[in-house]
Amino acid sequence: MKNNYFGPVLSIICLFFACSLVQGQRQKLQVDQDRLEKRIFDLAKFGLQENGETERVAFSNADVEAQQWVVRQLEAWGLSVHIDFAGNIIGRKKGKKAGLKPISFGSHIDRVPNGGNYDGCVGSMASLEVLEVLHENNVTTKHPLEIIIFSNEEGGVMGSRAIAGHLGKDALNVMNSTGYSMGEGIMRLGGDTTRIAEVARQKDDIAAFLELHIEQGGTLEKERLQIGIVEGIVGLKWWEVEFTGFSNHAGTTPMNARQDALLAAAKFIVAVNETVTGFEGAQVSTVGQIKAEPGAPNVIPGKVITSLEIRDLSSEVITQVFDAIKKRGEAIARSSNVQIEFRPLDTTADPAIMTAAIQDEIATAAENLGLSTKRMPSGAGHDAQDMALIAPTGMIFVPSRGGISHSPKEFTSAEDMANGANVLLHTILALDKKLK
Numbered sequence: 029m030k031n032n033y034f035g036p037v038l039s040i041i042c043l044f045f046a047c048s049l050v051q052g053q054r055q056k057l058q059v060d061q062d063r064l065e066k067r068i069f070d071l072a073k074f075g076l077q078e079n080g081e082t083e084r085v086a087f088s089n090a091d092v093e094a095q096q097w098v099v100r101q102l103e104a105w106g107l108s109v110h111i112d113f114a115g116n117i118i119g120r121k122k123g124k125k126a127g128l129k130p131i132s133f134g135s136h137i138d139r140v141p142n143g144g145n146y147d148g149c150v151g152s153m154a155s156l157e158v159l160e161v162l163h164e165n166n167v168t169t170k171h172p173l174e175i176i177i178f179s180n181e182e183g184g185v186m187g188s189r190a191i192a193g194h195l196g197k198d199a200l201n202v203m204n205s206t207g208y209s210m211g212e213g214i215m216r217l218g219g220d221t222t223r224i225a226e227v228a229r230q231k232d233d234i235a236a237f238l239e240l241h242i243e244q245g246g247t248l249e250k251e252r253l254q255i256g257i258v259e260g261i262v263g264l265k266w267w268e269v270e271f272t273g274f275s276n277h278a279g280t281t282p283m284n285a286r287q288d289a290l291l292a293a294a295k296f297i298v299a300v301n302e303t304v305t306g307f308e309g310a311q312v313s314t315v316g317q318i319k320a321e322p323g324a325p326n327v328i329p330g331k332v333i334t335s336l337e338i339r340d341l342s343s344e345v346i347t348q349v350f351d352a353i354k355k356r357g358e359a360i361a362r363s364s365n366v367q368i369e370f371r372p373l374d375t376t377a378d379p380a381i382m383t384a385a386i387q388d389e390i391a392t393a394a395e396n397l398g399l400s401t402k403r404m405p406s407g408a409g410h411d412a413q414d415m416a417l418i419a420p421t422g423m424i425f426v427p428s429r430g431g432i433s434h435s436p437k438e439f440t441s442a443e444d445m446a447n448g449a450n451v452l453l454h455t456i457l458a459l460d461k462k463l464k
Contacts (some may be wrong), residue, residue, distance in 0.1 A: 042189060057165060057453060061155045061446035067153040071097075071137060072145045080435060082145060086138035086180035087213030089207045094137050097219060098177055101156060105163040107175075110245040114227045115179035116189035117215030121159065123460075124171040129235035130174040131459055132283035132419070133158070133452065136411060142206050143182075144438030148411075150426065152242035154449035161453060170462040171235055178411045179217055181422045185377060186210055188411035192418050193228030199374040216398070221399060234419035235463045237243040239412040240452045241423065242440050247404060254399040254447050256425025258392050261406040261413045263343050263379035265295025265350070265372070267336040269296065269357065273366040275330030280353055290329035291322045292364035300336065311340040311349055312407070336370070341379045341405060380413040386422030386459070397445055408433075424451050 053212070074097065075082045075090030084090040095117055102109045102119040109119045120130065135151030155175050162169070178187035183204040189195040200211035200221060211221045248256050273287035297315045304313040317335040336348050336353070354370055361368035387403065393403045412423045427446035429439040 032065055056342055057161055057167070057457075059154070059161055059228075059336060059449040061442050062156045063160075063441040064153060064445055064449055067156060068149060069140070071149055071153060075139075081142075081212050082139070082144075084139045085141055085205050086135070086183050086186075087204065087208040091138050092216060095177065098137065098152070098156070098262070103174065103295050103456050104157055107159070109220035112190075112227050113214075113223040114187050114195065115214045116187040116191065116227070117177035117190050117274055117347075119159070119175040121162070121173040121175075124168055124169070124170050128171045128464075129233065130172040130464070131169070131238075132174040132234050132415075133238040133240075133456065134176035134177055134178065134411075135239050135241060136178045136187070138180055138182050140176060140182045140434045142436065143434050144432075145243050145371055146428070146438050146440045147433060148181055148241060148380065148444050150242050150440055150448065154240050154445065154452055155222045157449050158456065160455045171460050171463065172288045173296035173456065174234075176411075177225060179219070180204070180210065180213060182187065184210070184374075185409060185414055186214075188247050188414035189377075190224050190227045190260055190346040191229050191269075192414040193225075194414060194417070195462070199411055202373065218282070223400045229418050231418050234415075236383075236459050237412065237415040237421045238386070238452060239410060239415070239421075239423050240448045240454060241410060241425060242428045242433060242438070243425040243431075244408045244428055244433035245436075246314075246428065248402065248425060248427040249401065249429065250432065252377075252400075253402045254444065255390075255394045255401045255451055257384050257387050257394075257401055258412075258423035258425060259366055259387065259403050259404045260341055260379060260381045261377075261410055261416075261423070262339045262341050263346055263413075264337060264409050265346055265376040267350075268371040268373060269334045269336050269365050270369045270371065271332040271334075271361065272294070272369075273328070273330050273364070276328045278326045278328055281328060286328055287330070287365045288328050289332040291364050292360055292366045292368070292433075293318060293332040295364070296357050296368075297334065299360060300353055303356055303424050304338075306351075307345070307349060308348045309340065309345060310407075311338065313338045313349060313353065339407065339409075343378055377409050377413045378417075380416035380421070382412070382416065382422050383420040386420055388456070389455050389458050389462075390422055390424055390451060393451045396454065397450055398448070422455070424448055424455070429431075
């Protein structure tokens with residue numbers, strides 16, 4: 029009788045302690061700060077220049093080589109890895125329960141021209157570090173885990189838009205600074221432009237998506253906070269604005285007889301700033317590119333193309349600002365005796381609100397790790413913006429030194445990177461426990 033009674037009880041006690049041991053192990057899991065920082069430095073070797081800075085624009089040789097480097101690491105940990113038809117790296121770690129949706133996470137490794145080593149790289153390398161920590165501690169989650177290193181984020185969030193089913197055919201013709209179009213770039217990365225539609229996920233395909241990123245602003249550093257919990261990501265829209273005048277001799281054409289496209293464009297750029305600052309709110313607009321033709325010192329420019337970008341958390345505000353800018357631009361064109369045309373580009377993103385429940389899980393993970401937090405908006409676009417269209421999504425910020433980004437001087441300390449990676453790790457584990 030004693031054996032029959034105590035046997036089941038002993039089994040229950042053992043099971044309890046085993047579960048407690050596993051739970052304790054998960055709570056103690058920590059990323060390796062030095063290893064994470066080394067990964068950042070190793071990644072920076074792809075595209076390293078003689079001046080010590082790195083150039084790794086999407087589709088460049090350095091970008092292709094860096095992607096191959098990431099793939100090799102994921103394969104070494106036993107993940108199933110492939111390049112999808114949009115050029116994204118997809119790595120999958122099996123879960124314990126068949127049929128569950130994956131918990132996905134990741135960022136990007138491509139950079140803007142003359143950019144820095146941190147930007148999306150921190151989130152990408154932190155995602156690798158999370159997977160290595162789980163691998164070396166023999167932790168298998170209930171859900172499958174999926175790392176996504178998105179293609180060409182900086183040139184129009186191309187990879188994530190494809191996954192969200194919003195990458196139009198016109199976008200494939202847009203060129204970046206490498207001289208490759210998006211379509212050509214996809215092929216260079218190992219994708220297939222004829223099958224991009226197959227990349228799109230349905231709204232019930234992913235249990236949750238998380239992205240870690242540097243803040244790209246100075247709020248966290250200024251307020252001496254460690255973790256930003258993103259509440260929403262601004263929408264952004266791009267246009268090409270073309271001014272068409274008449275090229276003529278710079279020495280023989282009187283000032284009052286000129287159709288100077290560049291002069292009109294210069295007035296337009298000033299008008300953009302005046303128009304945007306005339307609205308209440310935090311909306312922003314930028315003219316970041318200008319090209320004048322024929323581009324000779326002794327010829328009046330007959331054609332000028334500028335960029336126009338507008339960002340805000342409200343699509344309605346973006347539309348209102350654009351309408352006001354367009355009205356000012358048309359008035360400038362008439363007074364300058366030139367033509368103006370606004371061409372929307374298929375490299376835009378709608379505002380995205382992050383999932384409240386995931387924000388709470390991020391806050392809890394940070395609190396359990398003893399880290400200070402702030403809920404805040406993102407003024408920059410991210411891959412999470414498109415992923416929010418198809419999955420519950422959350423985003424974690426870590427401080428940017430001096431608020432500097434898209435610059436060789438951008439910097440995030442190893443400690444801050446590790447803090448963010450640990451929050452990412454424990455948010456994934458918490459979601460794995462709670463999500464069905």
